[in-house]
Amino acid sequence: MEKQRTVAIPAEAELARQMEYIRQIRQQNDEYFKKTGEQKKFYSLAMGCQMNAHDSEKLEGMLDEMGYIRTEEETDADFIIYNTCCVRENAELKVYGKLGWLKHYKESKNPNAIVALCGCMMQQDTVLETIRKKYRHVDLVFGTFNLYKLPELILARQESGSTIFDIWQQQEEIVEDLPSIRHFPYKASVNIMFGCNNFCSYCIVPYVRGRERSREPEDILQEIRALAADGVKEVMLLGQNVNSYGKTLEHPVSFAQLLRMVNEIDGIERIRFMTSHPKDMSDELIQAMKECDKVCKNLHLPFQSGSTEILRRMNRKYTKEDYLELVRKVKEAMPGITLSTDIIVGFPGETEEDFQETLDVIRKVRYCTAFTFIYSKRTGTPAATMENQVPEDVVKDRFDRMLHVLNPIVHEVSEEQVGRTVLVLAEEVNKQDEHILTGRTEENGLVHFAGDKSLIGQMVPVKIIENKTFYFIGERV
Numbered sequence: 001m002e003k004q005r006t007v008a009i010p011a012e013a014e015l016a017r018q019m020e021y022i023r024q025i026r027q028q029n030d031e032y033f034k035k036t037g038e039q040k041k042f043y044s045l046a047m048g049c050q051m052n053a054h055d056s057e058k059l060e061g062m063l064d065e066m067g068y069i070r071t072e073e074e075t076d077a078d079f080i081i082y083n084t085c086c087v088r089e090n091a092e093l094k095v096y097g098k099l100g101w102l103k104h105y106k107e108s109k110n111p112n113a114i115v116a117l118c119g120c121m122m123q124q125d126t127v128l129e130t131i132r133k134k135y136r137h138v139d140l141v142f143g144t145f146n147l148y149k150l151p152e153l154i155l156a157r158q159e160s161g162s163t164i165f166d167i168w169q170q171q172e173e174i175v176e177d178l179p180s181i182r183h184f185p186y187k188a189s190v191n192i193m194f195g196c197n198n199f200c201s202y203c204i205v206p207y208v209r210g211r212e213r214s215r216e217p218e219d220i221l222q223e224i225r226a227l228a229a230d231g232v233k234e235v236m237l238l239g240q241n242v243n244s245y246g247k248t249l250e251h252p253v254s255f256a257q258l259l260r261m262v263n264e265i266d267g268i269e270r271i272r273f274m275t276s277h278p279k280d281m282s283d284e285l286i287q288a289m290k291e292c293d294k295v296c297k298n299l300h301l302p303f304q305s306g307s308t309e310i311l312r313r314m315n316r317k318y319t320k321e322d323y324l325e326l327v328r329k330v331k332e333a334m335p336g337i338t339l340s341t342d343i344i345v346g347f348p349g350e351t352e353e354d355f356q357e358t359l360d361v362i363r364k365v366r367y368c369t370a371f372t373f374i375y376s377k378r379t380g381t382p383a384a385t386m387e388n389q390v391p392e393d394v395v396k397d398r399f400d401r402m403l404h405v406l407n408p409i410v411h412e413v414s415e416e417q418v419g420r421t422v423l424v425l426a427e428e429v430n431k432q433d434e435h436i437l438t439g440r441t442e443e444n445g446l447v448h449f450a451g452d453k454s455l456i457g458q459m460v461p462v463k464i465i466e467n468k469t470f471y472f473i474g475e476r477v
């Protein structure tokens with residue numbers, strides 16, 4: 001993986017402190033290299049959403065500065081870090097599975113390996129208790145608010161000789177400008193806000209990510225200008241609910257205004273954002289999307305359920321009709337725009353009629369992709385104690401029936417792209433065949449096409465010739 005550095009800081013003094021710890025660890029690692037001829041290796045796994053992945057880019061940037069080199073093999077690492085997710089139970093089970101394996105790894109292969117756990121799952125007391133009791137081979141545990149302290153925590157671990165737990169309940173300050181390693185050279189994620197205030201009744205994110213905090217527009221713009229100067233062409237603006245960006249700033253700025261400012265930055269050719277909450281999607285924002293030539297005409301607009309009653313109990317603050325009307329306005333303003341969504345099946349009390357409403361929204365909106373989830377009970381959320389939890393077999397059956405409705409629609413919507421010539425940002429060489437490149441269209445469709453790797457990072461005109469439902473085959477023109 002190619003390394004791309006950018007500078008993204010905790011509050012300045014804090015950053016300076018951590019940079020000093022980084023220097024000390026680097027010295028140790030350099031000495032180790034002189035003695036053994038081997039470089040210490042790190043393995044990093046992001047297990048959650050795009051924010052989680054972006055946090056990992058910062059962790060990796062710090063580890064790189066400390067003189068660790070990346071390995072893709074867990075079984076070969078001296079430092080292993082899992083950035084965890086807890087949005088659904090599956091995500092947590094995966095972490096416990098890994099921890100079981102790691103115990104064996106440390107005992108049998110590398111007793112000096114450092115194991116670090118961080119991210120959303122660590123913000124829950126019950127999880128910390130379990131780790132204290134059952135997984136004593138973990139070395140470092142920290143949460144979502146203090147990831148910039150990684151260097152300090154590594155040193156603290158060396159000194160104390162026992163597991164370090166450092167979990168904060170809220171953010172003190174937004175630490176800007178941490179070192180970071182981007183996963184892609186030509187596209188980058190940029191946090192515009194942290195946390196969430198919405199408290200959808202099923203969702204644990206507000207409890208583990210804290211209240212909504214927006215970054216200052218000038219900090220965001222400066223970061224994007226630096227990315228553009230470093231060759232980045234596409235930025236993804238990240239927040240749990242980008243549509244409410246800027247409301248809590250001293251000088252409030254709307255998300256629509258921010259989009260217009262980002263649109264002015266030279267060198268940036270594409271702007272994406274996620275996630276939009278339907279309740280905050282204003283006419284001003286639709287207008288800004290329409291008028292900003294760099295904003296991709298693709299919108300991720302989760303609806304979760306088509307039933308107004310379920311939406312009310314989910315605390316989503318819109319009705320089925322509000323949602324459909326919003327989609328109508330978006331499509332009218334931007335013909336050809338593609339929409340994607342998130343859907344939950346089996347929320348407590350969901351009846352067959354409620355479920356039919358969900359299918360109705362799928363049929364009416366016609367999504368290009370949808371992320372579909374079976375409701376997962378999250379302890380501490382209001383939905384967890386609601387009556388009428390839907391039996392597993394009923395949910396499973398609904399989930400399958402939903403895919404039967406959804407997949408043909410996704411196929412048909414994709415079919416509309418066939419024959420078009422579009423610009424594809426060439427991102428990577430295909431892993432199986434080095435003559436094939438992979439990239440994305442403005443509408444976020446994945447395209448494989450024959451081309452030389454020198455094209456990577458360019459906007460390549462490609463004719464879409466075949467629709468494979470979840471990706472396309474294209475031909476350079």
Ligand code: SAH
Nearest residue numbers: 202203240275302342343344373374375376
């Ligand atoms: N902030 C974003 C989404 C964050 S979580 C938004 O509001 O759209 C991503 C998706 O996970 C959610 O959209 C929802 O569909 C799903 N999700 C969240 N909590 C869940 C739960 N308890 N069970 C199943 N799916 C859940």
Ligand code: SF4
Nearest residue numbers: 196198199200203205
């Ligand atoms: Fe969770 Fe709702 Fe916030 Fe999204 S908007 S993160 S679903 S509480």
Ligand code: F3S
Nearest residue numbers: 048049085086087120
């Ligand atoms: Fe993301 Fe999972 Fe946390 S979805 S915000 S990593 S709980």
